[in-house]
């Protein structure tokens with residue numbers, strides 16, 4: 001079953017999308033939501049879940065320990081793939097401290113920026129890459145990866161272990177340009193690329209469709225603007241899948257197709 005990278009420009013709705021997908025998929029199996037955003041903190045609240053006790057980076061000894069391992073692997077004469085995990089990593093045997101489960105939905109955080117001047121986020125990228133390469137996701141299980149804004153994660157190689165890039169495009173010119181770029185990058189990595197247009201209303205929806213299709217970009221599915229979802233995100237309450245259930249169902253059909 002797929003490991004899905006949710007990409008898009010800042011504020012396009014990646015985290016909302018990840019939360020809605022998880023809520024819809026929980027009826028069909030087990031879902032791990034992987035929070036790779038080093039800055040934003042609210043994904044757990046969108047799902048109505050407490051964050052896990054530890055980040056994966058904390059579990060692995062902290063940023064400097066991970067950085068040391070990364071540097072050592074770069075200096076190896078005979079390069080081996082950098083691994084942070086034991087063999088046969090599954091949703092069941094992930095470190096318990098790092099996943100907050102609520103029924104069939106688990107949230108895992110890779111790592112967050114915690115201190116001023118703490119250095120770049122490369123260690124987070126290498127943990128994510130290793131996790132996605134090694135995590136085995138079986139029938140009726142999904143891994144949904146919420147990313148930071150933009151295309152930095154494409155450069156970090158986290159696509160390697162993923163199956164699908166789900167690109168969230170909101171009605172903005174920046175989203176149109178970024179979707180074009182992301183299609184190219186996903187193509188280079190040989191990954192399935194699905195565009196979901198988000199926050200549509202009757203005025204912006206047709207224009208966004210035209211801008212994308214005019215560039216030869218196929219639109220996979222659409223998520224309408226919902227004042228309820230926006231209100232929930234303003235107050236830190238869980239997003240209600242019922243208000244967009246039909247739209248999210250269309251996205252899941254596309255992911256399965």
Ligand SMILES: Nc1ncnc2c1ncn2[C@@H]1O[C@H](COP(=O)(O)OP(=O)(O)OP(=O)(O)O)[C@@H](O)[C@H]1O
Nearest residue numbers: 010011012013014015016149199224225226230233
């Ligand atoms: N379908 C929707 N209907 C209404 N509002 C939406 C919808 N999708 C997202 N939003 C709103 O857009 C804003 C950004 O959403 P979200 O945090 O999910 O984006 P993001 O892409 O994860 O942002 P970031 O790049 O900061 O991680 C929020 O205020 C959210 O409520």
Ligand SMILES: [Mg+2]
Nearest residue numbers: 014015037040
């Ligand atoms: Mg986000």
